Amino acid sequence: MGLRCGIAVFPGTWSERDCAHAVELAGGEPVMLWHAERDLKGSDLVILPGGFAHGDYLRAGAIARFAPLMAAVEGHAAAGGPVLGICNGFQILCEAGLLPGALLRNSCLQFRCQSTHLRVETDASPFLSGLGVGRVLEIPISHGEGRYYAPPEQLAQLEAAGRVALRYCGPGGELGDAHNPNGSLHHIAGVLNAAGNVLGMMPHPERACEPLLGSADGLPLFQAALRQLARA
């Protein structure tokens, strides 16, 4: 039996099944975690998937972060357990203070679902280890509020500490506004917590796990984390 990957389900979450499929492809065992419970059901790794938890009505993730499950997720993260927040999951992690910054309305003021290229900026995270710094991944986005923002000092600290995990880029890894789909500061697509075990990213790696669907570049993120857990 594979390692247990808990997948949080809030009312309004919609990529839990996609994440479960990705976890299976990576050799893990998906376990659904209900927002109203505090139990991680023995999860080795926790995924906060995409969707519109509680409708994202006030601010994306604002209400979800108070879910009983989030207390358990915080505990898991504090103990060094890997946590991956995808899209809405990233927004929730920011609202919960597990990751710095906030995600604002896309600068184009439209929802965007499209393929993007991401440059791996560090390998100091279970989800990125072995991927290779500088590697370019093709992974789609699907969000209306993904413009990463952090106050200037905090942003500088994040950069200095190497906690920017992924940046939007062109197919060759080049940076530029033309490749930034939402106006994120410093082209940031994903960030890490200080210890590197919590990764939040707006793009959807779970949608890029099979060549049949256009890209398999998201699968290595799941595989890397499972590999590291298996070694530990």
Next chain:
Amino acid sequence: MSPAPLTPTASELRELALTEAEYRRALDLLGRAPNRLELGMLGALWSEHCSYKTSRPLLSRLGSTGPQVVVGPGENAGVVDLGGDLLCCFKIESHNHPSAIEPVQGAATGVGGILRDVFAMGARPVAILDALRFGDLGDASQRHRFAKVVEGVGFYGNCVGVPTVGGETYFDPAYAGNCLVNAMCVGLARRDQLLHAVARGVGNPVLLVGADTGRDGIHGATFASVQLDEQAEGRRPAVQVGNPFLEKCLLEACLELAGHPAVIGLQDCGAAGLTSSCAEMAQRGGVGIALDLDKVARRESGMTPYEVMLSESQERMVLVVERGRESEVRAVFDRWELRSDVIGKVIADPELRLSSAGEEVARLPLEVLVDGFMPRHPPRSRPAEVAARLEADPLALEPRWPLEESWLRLLASPNCGDTAWIYRQYDHQVGDDTVAGPGGDAAVLRLRGRPDGLALTVDGAHRSAVLDPRRGTQLAVAEALRNLACAGAEPLALTNCLNFGDPDQEEVMWQLDEAVAGLAEAARELGVPVVSGNVSLYNDLSGAGIPPTPVVGMVGRVEQVRRSPGAAFSRSGDLVYLLGPEGAELGGSELQRLAQGEVLGPPPALDLGLELRVARAVAAAVGGAIARSAHDSSLGGRAVTLAESCVAGGLGAEVELPSPGPGSPRGWWWGVLFGETSGRYLLSVDPGSEAELVGICRREGAPHRLVGTVGGEAISIRGVVSIPLAAAAAARAGSLEGPMAAALT
């Protein structure tokens, strides 16, 4: 019974959409005068919207049977068998009027409604498609409306987490006063999860779940002057604001209950709200329903029974549950933080019985309420003006633009160009099954754990329908078939949305009659049963009606799902084949409309037998991975099809087409390049696979001809005209982006 019966005035009847004759019929059938509430309910259920009193007599002509059909028209959605215990459930619906009043919410609630139709059957929605019509994009208000409708469709689907995988969009000044917003939803269910909208078992409780009931959508069909005080109009919202989050929870809860032994029937609350949902469920089960209106949770205080029964508040469902097991069912809704209330029960007498404050406030036999409406047979006649249009001969005219300019103009027209501006605002991937999303001919979804998949498309053909509604409707069916063929799919069944003007105009009624005849004929000839649909009449808000606009949604099956280049040429040196009929014509084509400003000439030729043979050949060539690319020719004709395959693949091509014979008309080359004769495709093949392709075409009896080769930086018709690949790409890329960059948000 109170309140007392009344004698309505003519204007009061008009507000209820009832005629004097219908009122007399109500008196007759009931043997008494109905009270206000009863009359309001009759007005709503006897309205065109609910009863199809004008279109139903026509729709019986449609063939809806086949070995694959599990549920045909008459339920919330049609259902076909995919084999191996899996069913596919789908339907299309219009939300034209609401979208004209408030485009974001109108479009959003249109998507919400069609999703409910599908999950009411116990099927998980897996795809949405939308068919849109607006006026010219040169007009700022049309740009605004278009932008807002797209935002609304995206908002609802994105939030609920159902991918919008396809659609079609067309701009024509004829829709300036009446935009069209049709949404189609496709769902999947295991056979044992299929639910029906039926009430059974006397004594079983009736539940209302989801949103609270507000004063939404109680418009014309009310006694504003009689029943409500003067501020009443201001208390009623003209627009319903949808709550996709609530819908998502409702969807999950209902699907958890699909197949649950305690659930007897499930129905969404659509037009005419509780009145139609309860009446139809009871009617299907041969029982009645008694409701205690005080049990209905309300969004506002002071609502009358009338308002409760006719409210069209979104995101509500009605359930009939086995007595004694309410708590099991309600526990599921509780878990999803959804309100559920027992509001009534099933009774033996086939009637709808309503009470409030301990008193009976209405009692109507279902045979009166549901079946008592008066079928209408308004007169129809073919307008003389049509004959004059048909007589025009666009091919004989001096062409307005040179070939090269015509070609580039078509590519730059928002009707032919790149639609990414639309679909990048739609999540078209959620669910992780989208193998081919929007932008190609048909969308393809895989079916988890199986080698096969679904191909989906939605198509309309109003230009030709203006000239000949029968042919136009058939052309829409043919185009849908071609799109499926390009994905390598065999059709399973179709759904349709008939968008027309005011049927009390003889011309419109004639159009409707002809369109249904054409649909029936095409569906029969092509062997594709019609399993669901919707009719939207009175699309004449601005006084001018729309062109007849039949829209066809088709679902097909792909035997072996694989990633394919689709329409895109993928390798230099591949051979380009043209399949289908030859010939030159321009009538009813996009170029003809652009050049002359109105649609004229004979509509594009269509031979249904040939159409089917060529489609089979294409499906076989694509399905067998013999064709490297396949793209059907529709809007803009062969030249646009060729340019699209080139631009999509980033490769040029050179093709040769037969030269005109002596005595060919002036516009002959225009007709060859831009004519929209049905049944044509461009395929590319590896030279090594040529023999196989030819073999398939011979076997299926499909006309085919090698016309050229992929490669180079130009798209050229040898010896006739050539455009640079880059120019074609730029024209196409800017067709929507250009005008929409100027849209106010």
Next chain:
Amino acid sequence: MTLKPVVNDPQGLAVTQGLHALGYAEVMESRVGKQVQLRLSAADRGQAEARVDEMCQRLLCNGVIEDYRFRLDEEDG
């Protein structure tokens, strides 16, 4: 800009539920609207008022579902 009182307000519903979940049982209703701050120059108050009112009607406010109110504050210069 606020949604008209009769119009369904899913955002407001979510806020109410969210506050209840956090223990603020005293909240009976909430409605979520938009706020636009404009900086503009005008000859006088009356003109400013007329212009802003027009802007609200033409662009800022969706009259089908929203009501609006505005307030003018003066700035130097």
Next chain:
Amino acid sequence: MTLKPVVNDPQGLAVTQGLHALGYAEVMESRVGKQVQLRLSAADRGQAEARVDEMCQRLLCNGVIEDYRFRLDEEDG
């Protein structure tokens, strides 16, 4: 609730552009924020103030990007 002045506000920009396009050249800047109306019961004004302030900090407003202000109006009953 308004976005902090240092935070980019593309929505405000779009409003400014939209107004300019309609001929309102006098508009120099606009910023778009949110407005929440709550109906709640409280023993007195002071208590209401304290509770609402807490709601803003805990849920309604995200301090990283937003500032807030509120006003209390009394109702009967």
